[in-house]
Amino acid sequence: MDGIVIGGQREAIERALIPAEEIGARVRALGAQISADYAGSDAPLILVGILRGAVVFMADLIRAIERPTLTIDFIAVSSYGASTKSSGVVRIFKDLNESIEGANVILVEDIIDSGLTLIYLLDLLSRRNPASVRICSFLLKERPRDYPLPPIDYVGFNIPDEFVIGYGLDYAGRYRNLPYLGVLSLSPAE
Ligand code: IMP
Ligand code: MG
Numbered sequence: 453m454d455g456i457v458i459g460g461q462r463e464a465i466e467r468a469l470i471p472a473e474e475i476g477a478r479v480r481a482l483g484a485q486i487s488a489d490y491a492g493s494d495a496p497l498i499l500v501g502i503l504r505g506a507v508v509f510m511a512d513l514i515r516a517i518e519r520p521t522l523t524i525d526f527i528a529v530s531s532y533g534a535s536t537k538s539s540g541v542v543r544i545f546k547d548l549n550e551s552i553e554g555a556n557v558i559l560v561e562d563i564i565d566s567g568l569t570l571i572y573l574l575d576l577l578s579r580r581n582p583a584s585v586r587i588c589s590f591l592l593k594e595r596p597r598d599y600p601l602p603p604i605d606y607v608g609f610n611i612p613d614e615f616v617i618g619y620g621l622d623y624a625g626r627y628r629n630l631p632y633l634g635v636l637s638l639s640p641a642e
Pocket of ligand 1: 563
């Protein structure tokens with residue numbers, strides 16, 4: 453049997469969903485689009501990464517953006533714990549280091565599932581008087597939601613409603629270092 457057994461549960465990578473090469477090409481395209489979209493604005497551009505899932509995407513994305521004055525900051529939140537379902541409760545573990553007043557902000561997410569983390573953070577950051585706030589999410593899960601999502605300005609990939617890991621995304625803290633995106637399967641260990 454493939455995978456690893458932790459706490460009586462077998463975790464395995466069921467299949468690869470998006471190969472590393474495809475991710476690289478898409479991230480470069482997003483970077484080019486962002487570079488062009490902000491070329492006409494003199495306001496500072498700050499990319500705000502949501503720890504920890506967005507770290508890998510953020511690292512690749514900023515190197516695909518051409519803008520000498522770009523800066524980055526991070527905010528740390530948790531909505532899941534060691535589970536695969538959103539609790540709807542967002543906790544801030546670490547706030548931004550810098551002010552975003554007067555800046556163009558791009559909030560960088562790993563994945564939008566319920567969208568609750570995003571709705572919460574968008575509201576929080578918008579109240580700090582930035583010039584603008586846009587959202588860039590590596591993944592957007594296609595699933596029903598009985599509330600509207602805010603406009604997602606930049607999306608890497610739309611994916612089916614499955615639990616994915618890799619390229620920064622974790623299950624219980626693991627698998628962030630996979631260079632591709634995979635689907636995780638969980639089963640009782642015999
Ligand atoms: P949301 O608030 O439900 O949109 O999801 C918030 C966070 O849950 C994301 O930023 C991810 O860290 C995590 N998450 C949601 N879906 C997945 C998944 O399929 N794999 C790994 N993490 C996920
Ligand atoms: Mg996570």
